[in-house]
Amino acid sequence: MIELTVNGKKVQVDVPEDTPLLWVIREELKLTGTKFGCGKGLCGACTVHLNGNATRTCILPVSAAEGQSVNTIESLEKDGKLHEVQQAWIKHNVPQCGYCQSGQIMQAISVIENNNKQTKDELTKQMSDNLCRCGTYHKIKEAIFEAAENMGKLKART
């Protein structure tokens, strides 16, 4: 039995310890907002927060999350209020097919919250490892710039 905290709740899962966390989340806990895109950590669709940091779960064995705190896209809404980043995503109509967007949003939140003020270039660079086949990149940039600004985390270029 492996115990971990997922979205604030302690859970126990009975799976081999090398099971990728992605499939524990999707199949054991039935949280399907986190997606499977490549299985090799190349696309970012499987991104969650492990102890608050963006982590790719398709290549992370569940044993590495034992006793740790995992938060998925489903954890962001609090008392009917969406995260600033989600609000920006909706305002800017970022998603097209939407399949990569849970991962994009989790990455964006981690990038903003785990750093001091950053410039647009720095934010852009850190979103450049998440694949979008529909090409929503221009909208992702608009949305993350606005969210960072609203969260007081956008640094103007000097």
Next chain:
Amino acid sequence: MAKDVESQNSHIFNESTLTSRRTFLATSAASGSFFLTINIPFGCASTGNRETAPSQTVKTLYLEVTADNQFKLTFDKVEMGQGVITGQATLFGEEADIEPSMFEMLPAPADTRYGTMGGAQITGGSTSTVQRYDVLREAGAKYRMAVLSAASKKLGLPKESLKTNDGHIIVKATRNKYPYAEFNDLITQNMLDQKVTLKTSSEFQYIGKYNKSIDAKEKSTGKAPYGIDFDIENKLVAIVIRPPVYGGTLKSFNQEKIKAIPHVVDCFAISGGVAIVCQKYHQTLKVRQAISDEMFTWEIKDEQKIDSDKLFARYKENLDANPLKAGEGKKLVQGLYELPFLSHAPLEPQNCTAYYNGSSLKIWAPSQMPTLPKNIGAHICGLDRDQVTVHTSKYLGGGFGRNTGPSTVDAIEITYRLKRPVQVVWSREDDMKFSAMRPMAISQLDAVIEGKEVLDWNYQTVSQSILQNFIGDYFGRTMPEWLPSGLAEGLAGTLEGTMNLFGLLPLATEGAKQPYELPYSVSTKEVELDVPTFFWRAVGNSINGFVTESFVDEVALAMEEDPYVFRSRLLKKDTRALGVVEAVAKSSGFEGRKTSKTRGLGMSYHYSFNTHVAQVADVEVINDETIKVHKMWCAVDCGRVINPHIVEAQVKSGIVYGLSAAMRGEITFKDGIVQQENFDTYRPLYLNEAPDVEVMIIESQEKPTGIGEPGLPPAASAVANAVAAITGKRLRRLPFNLKQEKRTEAH
């Protein structure tokens, strides 16, 4: 967890609605809901050049208005990112005076009644808005008129004293509001049959203006359901080990040894290969680690062990090397273009869930063509088509035209044997190596010019048929002998409908003849290979946008004319084509452009799916080998725009998808084995590699034309034309490689 939507839709297909020839039908239910059934004439298109023949079957959409004023609208065109869910809500909502985000959109189950191509329900060819523009507007207007009449009757007030807004009737004098639902049980068929006038464009509240994607919230909260998310009690999960080489067949496999692997529930041969069944997908990951090549014996013929380099050489042999001759005072321009196989690689890998319980079959699939699995399922399970239900997932994680047929066949065959729900999930490697592809192609263009005149323009192309698998998979290979009259009719209709849609056979030459005033000669040779092919975004235009527009620049250069001047001259009779070329030249400053040894602009134009697009690329060449696209300008004329933000998004999407292919996309074969397996070896553009894009939408009152695909074809050639201007090197092979060696003999 994705819901089973079957129960929500079952009522709409009762016999009375089916047999009615009425276009719009009113029905009330005991639940207090009102149903508007919308019958669509086959071949309905707003371009107005199709007749509704009396013998054609009618199709059905519907609106449900619940007692508490919730509006549920079925959408039969699949939402895969191209924005049709918002578009369809906008069209109906405009005339019905219901704000588009007020709709709960429900995906229609697969039914030939939604067919647009001979009974096949297909989302593709950039036709969703084209096909639904008139009927949804008329339906919305009819509904609004009926509600007004019912309200007028109930409130005892003349219709003129009432108005409509946001799903409510408003009494002008008192400002009292009544939800439409309040009049549900008073709407009569007569009220619905009243003549209606559609709004004029000056009255539009939403069409041309509505800039919110109604699915954005679902997709930003992890709540959007995709095919791979579907769950059902008692579900098994299966993978299929396929022959490593196309055309190869299974000779034998070590069933005992595979069954002995932990967590393997069952293992048996199916038509696609060896099915291995587990309880969970994560168990299949360990199974893959445990199996080895020795457990399978494949029969592979030598000629199936294809090699990409040899293929290109073989294709070239099919060309007439010198179809034109330039006489005295004339000049011959020649260009040989080579394009690779391409994978669609949407982010959601192929998957399908199917359940055969002994007497009926249910299929849940993220498919752009959901009626075709119905036929396959019926055949494989020996059922009547009516005993097969196909549900399209509400959302697809990308489509781009790809063929999900193989995973559907996998799932059906496995559930047929096990009589339990089975979900087949393809890994990314499966998806990349074994999905049908955009065929490779060699195209040769020849032109004879004299001064500023083009005397001859000869286009040849060599590639596989794109339709071979569409016809074969769905009608031929899986159903060799079974062809009841209904299906035969459907097959003929589908073929005809597909030809009408694409306008040209074979699809390989699609887009080769552009609106330029040129003396076109177009020919094609088909090659047969075991590699499965299918529609890739923009289809033949994905090849010819690059080929034709590169050659246009080559010819302009040969006659020492500016490429913008050349294009304007030859497009002068087509005002819409000229319009986009002039618009893009203006915004990019093309006329006054400066070209250096490392930086410059390139132009392209392409007409596809009835839409005109012109692009200019700002390109930098670094160290003579790296191509960086800084910015693209794009002018698009797609007729009347429904949702401007979606048109812009689709143009940008087409550019990023097209440039991903042009800069890095290729599927190559060595000894018959696909060399690319995942996004490391088939690497699309990531965020920092996507150029800035500026989109100019040409204002138009014309009927809407397609936008899902047209942004793609001109992208590669705009970049190639810039590179040629900067370096003097003409890139005729994709993906771009400035250090390329010629694959075939140089011309």
